[in-house]
Amino acid sequence: MGEGIVRYKRDVWGEEVILGVSWDLLWVVAVAILVLLAAHAIIMAALANKKMEKPSDAGRRVLRHESIDRLFHWVMAASILVLILTGIAPIIGLRISWLNIHWISGLLLTFVVTFHIIRSLFWQDFKSIILAPRDFGEPFDSAKKPGKYSFEQKGMHWAVTVVVLAVIVTGLLMFLQIDSPFWDRTNSMPEDQLGLVFLLHGLSTLALVALASAHIYFALRPEKIFYTRSMISGWISEDEMTANHDTSRWSPKEAD
Amino acid sequence: MVATSHDVMPDIELYQPTDEENALALANTLGADGWLVGGGQDTYGWLKDRNKNPAAMIELTQIDAWKGxxxxxxxxxxxxxxxxxxxxxxxxxxxxxxxxxxxxxxxxxxxxxxxxxxxxxxxQDARCWYYRRGLDCYRAGGNICYADSPEGLNREHALFGASRCVAxxxxxxxxxxxxxxxxxxxxxxxxxxxxxxxxxxxxxxxxxxxxxxxxxxxxxxxxxxxxxxxxxxxxxxxxxxxxxxxxxxxxxxxxxxxxxxxxxxxxxxxxxxxxxxxxxxxxxxxxxxxxxxxxxxxxxxxxxxxxxxxxxxxxxxxxxxxxxxxxxxxx
Amino acid sequence: MAYMHIGKDFVPPDVAGKVTGRIKYSEDYTREGMVYARLLTSPIPHAKVVSIDASEALAMEGVFGILTADDVYPDGEANSTGLKILTNEPTLVGEPILAVAAVDEKTAETAIAAITVTFERLPFVMDPVDSLEEGGPDAYNGGNTFVFREGFAQEKWTSDQVASFRAGNEPTAEPAAELSYGDLEAGFANSAFVYETPFTTAGYPHMSMEPRSAMAYWEDGKLYLHGTSQSLTALADGMAGIVGVPKEDLVFINAATGGGFGQRARAGSIPSMAIPAKLSQKINRPVMMRCTREEEFTIGGARQGFQGWIKLGFKQDGTMAAADLWIVSDNGGKGGGGDAFSATNAISIVYQAEAVRFRGVSIGSNTAHRGAQRGPGENQIAAIVSPILDKAAEELGIDRLEIRKLNTPQTGDVGGINRQPFTSAYMPEALEQAATAFNWEERITRSRQRNGSKVTGIGIGQGYHNAGRSGMDGIIMMGPDGRLRVHNGVGNLGTYSYASTSRAAAEVLKMPWDRCDVITGRTDNHLPITSPQDGSNSIFTNTRTCFGAAQDMLAKMKEIAAADLGGDPADYDVSNERVHQIADDTVGMTFGEVAQRAMELGGKYTGEAELPEELAEWTQISVSRLAGSGFMGVYHDPRHSNNPPGFTVTCTEIELDTETGKIEILDMVSIAECGTVVHPQGLKNQLVGGGVWGIGMSVLERHLYDPQNGLPASTGYWQSKIPTYLDTPLKIDTGWVDLPDPENPVGARGVGEPSMGSVSAALNAAVSDALDGHVFNATPVTTDMIVNHIAGISEEWVPLAQNNFRG
Structure with missing residues (x-):
């Protein structure tokens, strides 16, 4: 049913319409991300001895993530991982009963993302995540330190935001096309539109796979792992803060 | 162009192994391109309508070990x-x-x-007529079911265990x-x-x-x-x-x-x-x-x-x- | 009357060929250089062809050419309903767009797969009632109905009117057609029992075993067309016009046909045979076109389905006082027929209703072509009315056989909306004979008896069709060998009527059958025009012509004998292949001698002079080619008056399993009332074959279309659920009344169609009986409907759905 990025099929009257993304791309993405991350790891290892000392995690602790946000993060992370795994299972030929888990996780993701959007708009410091023009200079000037979030973190966040929203919107549209406990399917979406939705869902899935891989990789890197710890326990040390952040632009309260 | 009724066999390789080893080797080599044929009652409709297009048929009925x-x-x-x-x-x-x-x-x-x-x-494959007609439904690797819908013809379809496909x-x-x-x-x-x-x-x-x-x-x-x-x-x-x-x-x-x-x-x-x-x-x-x-x-x-x-x-x-x-x- | 041939079994000349397989159907022929055509048909229910790109296909090795609608209609397609040869404006999935000729079928199909046709999709409709609704889609380009001589028109109802009809009420819209007699209002006012209901009947294909394959080639300016037909000359006559070839230049060859059932009677219902003819002309090679089963179903056509409303009133004594019908007929994608009116007419005739009104409209849907199918109208309605009649009998406390007897048509009665007298009508005798054969008195006591999960149902039904025409021609020939050659244009449909009608000529001349040759099978055998072999008319119409032609020859024999041997022609008679004086049978001539003498005399004796004036053009051509070659009897049959009916009565006993919804037919008896019986074995075959058809209509057959996208779901015998040998009883008992009709020289009338209607009526009545009188008001009544009814599930019966039998 077609090669390349897009797979095509015949609609009910024999005309060619989009079926979805070509899942061969999954392997392309997997290999590409593996190569990139491996390259990054090698470069970082080569540069390691020139690096300055790792800041201490001892001493005063400041609060980086409130417990509710940490909970959100991990629920979101879990649901995305489950969505990716269950979505990919049938593609790689794993015979598991994946669909119900997939849409339930999808609904969970939709719920927590909605929660996060509302919370971030009204209760969190929304400005701290906004990508400002000055942020783009950050990677090129080691003297420039970020506020709460680094340029890379903001970039990752917004990339994930776009991709997750795309995957949620298309996912919900696809959810409407199957039977669920809440409705019976209607076949009301024209096949060409349905194909487009599948394509966008597939493309955003591929992007999400790439982003999630990169995110996990960076989260596990030794120089960044304190951020991961903060996503678990909430705090970073004052030392870690001053080493990586401009305290004039981010002054967190002390951790409990 | 999908014609509605081809109804004639296409060009296709036919293998007629007479022993198990040969048949299994063929199945292994041909993989998804090798269509297993027994009596052919589920085969010829698919192939004549060109709704399934394997490269070869492996006829199994001459293997005595698998008979009786x-x-x-x-x-x-x-x-x-x-x-x-x-x-x-x-x-x-x-x-x-x-x-x-x-x-x-x-x-x-x-x-x-x-x-x-x-x-x-x-x-034998599902007998849902939408699928048998060669439509690109879920079962054919597509993204839709024509039978499970308010107007779909689903008198002969599933009561249980349906998941997108209701065959x-x-x-x-x-x-x-x-x-x-x-x-x-x-x-x-x-x-x-x-x-x-x-x-x-x-x-x-x-x-x-x-x-x-x-x-x-x-x-x-x-x-x-x-x-x-x-x-x-x-x-x-x-x-x-x-x-x-x-x-x-x-x-x-x-x-x-x-x-x-x-x-x-x-x-x-x-x-x-x-x-x-x-x-x-x-x-x-x-x-x-x-x-x-x-x-x-x-x-x-x-x-x-x-x-x-x-x-x-x-x-x-x-x-x-x-x-x-x-x-x-x-x- | 003691006949020599009439009423006696014989072996029709095609039987040996059919048993041995030697007889040739159209696709058995071959010709040097013959190539194969295949069709590209529309995948879309309603569309316009924007462009065709066949360049890749035509460049393939082994591909010889392509034929499109532009080739066959250089001046554009007619703006009318009816099947086209090929079209750029398909109105159903499966309508032929183009044909490709190639060295073999596989190559042709591969070429077709490489052709790109760009379509403009148009709104489509599967259910005529959807089209009736204001704003609803129309099946045709220019409307949803076709008015004769006026063209396409739109019939639209308000949404309220549609909703009310769907809810089961009498339609309030203005009908396109309204015909009536009697005082309907008074009829219902005088009724002790009035039954009013919406109803549906399914339309489905004709299921001919032989698909409509054809082979054609041109030689010396003549078109040789091997085809399939139920009416040899009547079809060839029209086919010449469709192909655009003078009648004298068309040789239509058709020795045997594998089923027609109404869809191969006339050329207009099988214009696809022109495709190989036209393609052969274009590429100058013989072209064979074999049609697939799916194509046979789509362009081969189907019965008209009904969505209707019926109201019947019965007086206290059981007399049918009034019948009121409003029918929306499904005209399919290419126009339909007059089933609805025929249905109403049949009620008037079979039940002698005192007042009848017909209202109706025929609406297109983007489904199979619709056309006449075995008892078009009469048979659908027989199955609907019979259970209602039983309901009336039950309510009024009358026996179910009795209510039919007291409403029966008989000789001297009139029937139909036009109040036409019968030529004769022996329905009372048929009812009596059926009741006796079935042992009605005793059987009816078993009605509704339970045995475990099974319930017994008893049913009786009546079938009717107008069964005779006139105005055709007959030709017989004799040479010095003294053999009688009956030139017969009736097609060989498997009914043997081409042979049995010929026996009327043998009867007149008292010829032993082994001294007779039926000359038929191809039009260059010089055949007379006959009525299309449809409407159960062949035996009536063509025994008249064969009898007439033989009478002509007999008169000429007597003239020649009298002239040569003395005396008056009236002094002569024939016997033992001699014409001789009645007084002294030693004075005479053998048929061989008289034929020899006729050929010497020439003139009117050999068809060279004094021909009947009204001979049809086709007959004239044949006579002119035969003229001078032998002793000729030739005849033009004048019109008869009144309605020669074909009647049947069927009784059946079934067992219905209330747990599975399955029915088993335990016993079935069908009695024919078709005047004098000409060929008992042929009649028996008609009764049994019609019986199988009736079972199909009542409880099995379907032709499903997906309402979502207009695709046909029934494309083969499996999906269509034609009855199999275990769905039919082991034996269907048959019998016949065998009383002569005065309008036919041998007393015969036809019966092919009613044989189905009475079975369908009896079976539906029996199912109702087994379900304590529950009336489904639909055909077919299938397993799922019965299970649902017993379980009290109502969701699945879609009121007025075009076909309640969902896939």
């Missing part, structure tokens, strides 16, 4: 390319496993049974073999798998494009029926629109061990209500140890359809299935 019915240590073994007529008429099957003989004798028509094989009847298991022998606790012998050039009949079939929630767990390089070579249910009390009934040359609207295959009017053990399986033969385990355990009676049959019937999710035009399958379960238990 023989006694083994525990029960019997039936070669996968044994014809349905041979099974229906076989004295051994008739005397010990009459359930299978009856079921095989109810398949399609005498002409089809004369060439149709047990293997073919078991692994049903069309086989008459499959429920019988599940009810007899048979084992499928599946071979590839590298290994042999023994799969309980019940696990041989797969529903759309786990695999939407295949009806069985067979991999591309594998061939169903035989079916073994253990002596566990030999000479049990059997019940097979197929309700179809027509009495010849039709698929079941609902069929039922049941094995009972009865002593003094009391059901000691039972296996009850319905076909054409789900993508796989549906074993009614809750009914089996509910009737185990019970005296056969009209009341027991009626309550078992009710129980059988718990969780059924009828589509727009197949509500009738609910009472029909209930009645068949009732009749089986009533004996």
């Amino acid at each position: 019915i023989k006694e083994i240590a525990d029960g019997i073994e039936i070669g996968a390319v044994t014809t349905l007529t041979d099974i229906a008429n076989n004295p051994l099957v008739q005397s010990r496993y009459a359930l299978l003989a009856t079921a095989a004798g109810k398949v399609a028509s005498p002409q089809i049974r004369n060439v149709g094989t047990l293997g073919g009847n078991l692994i 049903v298991s069309p086989s008459d022998t499959a429920p019988a073999l599940v009810a007899l606790d048979a084992t499928m012998v599946v071979a590839s050039s590298s290994r042999e798998r023994l799969i309980p009949a019940q696990d041989f079939f797969v529903g759309p929630e786990r695999d939407i494009v295949n009806m069985t767990v067979l991999n591309d390089d594998e061939i169903l070579t035989a079916v073994r029926i253990p002596s566990t249910w030999a000479n049990a009390e059997f019940y097979f009934e197929k309700v179809a629109d027509r009495n010849v040359w039709d698929f079941a609207l609902v069929n039922i295959a049941a094995s009972f061990k009865v002593s003094g009017g009391s059901i000691e053990d039972a296996r009850i399986v319905c076909g054409a209500v789900e993508c796989t033969p549906r074993r009614l385990e809750s009914v089996e355990s509910a009737i185990r140890g019970q005296q056969r009676s009209e009341e027991l049959a009626a309550s078992a019937g009710e129980m059988a359809t718990e969780g059924a999710r009828p589509l727009n035009y197949n509500h009738f399958k609910v009472p029909l299935m209930q009645n068949l379960v009732k009749r089986a238990i009533r004996g």
